Amino acid sequence: xxxxxxxxxxxxxxxxxxxxxxxxxxxxxxxxxxxxxxxxxxxxxxxxxxxxxxxxxxxxxxxxxxxxxxxxxxxxxxxxxxxxxxxxxxxxxxxxxxxxxxxxxxxxxxxxxxxxxxxxxxxxxxxxxxxxxxxxxxxxxxxxx
Numbered sequence: 001x002x003x004x005x006x007x008x009x010x011x012x013x014x015x016x017x018x019x020x021x022x023x024x025x026x027x028x029x030x031x032x033x034x035x036x037x038x039x040x041x042x043x044x045x046x047x048x049x050x051x052x053x054x055x056x057x058x059x060x061x062x063x064x065x066x067x068x069x070x071x072x073x074x075x076x077x078x079x080x081x082x083x084x085x086x087x088x089x090x091x092x093x094x095x096x097x098x099x100x101x102x103x104x105x106x107x108x109x110x111x112x113x114x115x116x117x118x119x120x121x122x123x124x125x126x127x128x129x130x131x132x133x134x135x136x137x138x139x140x141x142x143x144x145x
Contacts, residue, residue, distance in 0.1 A: 029122040033115045037108060038082070042067070042075050044112070050085060051109045055100040058087075066141070084108060 011017055027041045034044050042065075049061050062072050076099055079085045084105035090096035125133070 026119075026123070030115070030119065033118050037111050039108075039112075040075075042071070043079055044115075046072070046075055046079065047084065047105065047108065047112070050099065050101045050105060054106075055098060057090075058097040058099055061099060079105070 007013065030041050030044070034041060037044075039047065045065055046061060049056060049064050053060075058069070058072060058076060061067070061076075062069060065072070067075075076085065076087055076097075080087050082104075083102055086100045086102060088098050088100070090098055123130075
């Protein structure tokens with residue numbers, strides 16, 4: 001084989017590129033479904049955390065979603081403006097911000113319940129392949145923590 005085939009700077013030799021391109025394509029396919037409920041993808045995954053727990057700290061949301069506070073803070077502000085969450089400083093420690101689901105935020109969950117099934121129709125992959133990919137991606141995420 002030609003030495004150039006192993007060139008570290010060739011795009012096809014990068015693991016990061018197909019991950020990046022797939023992530024962009026998946027998020028693009030979410031957009032029409034999320035537009036129906038007036039959420040961005042980042043707002044949607046934030047709401048998923050809150051639909052699970054109802055009340056968490058912003059730090060916990062950031063850890064779960066692998067988002068820094070500079071990215072998460074405007075998302076939480078926007079969700080609060082929409083009336084979907086409340087944000088309150090902890091009376092015990094002012095540095096901690098508690099985020100809680102409002103009733104409107106809880107009701108939005110019902111409108112979002114069909115999104116995973118709709119996305120399943122957009123991504124053609126058999127269940128075994130999907131499970132393998134899921135496991136590999138979480139293994140990769142775990143190795144970077």
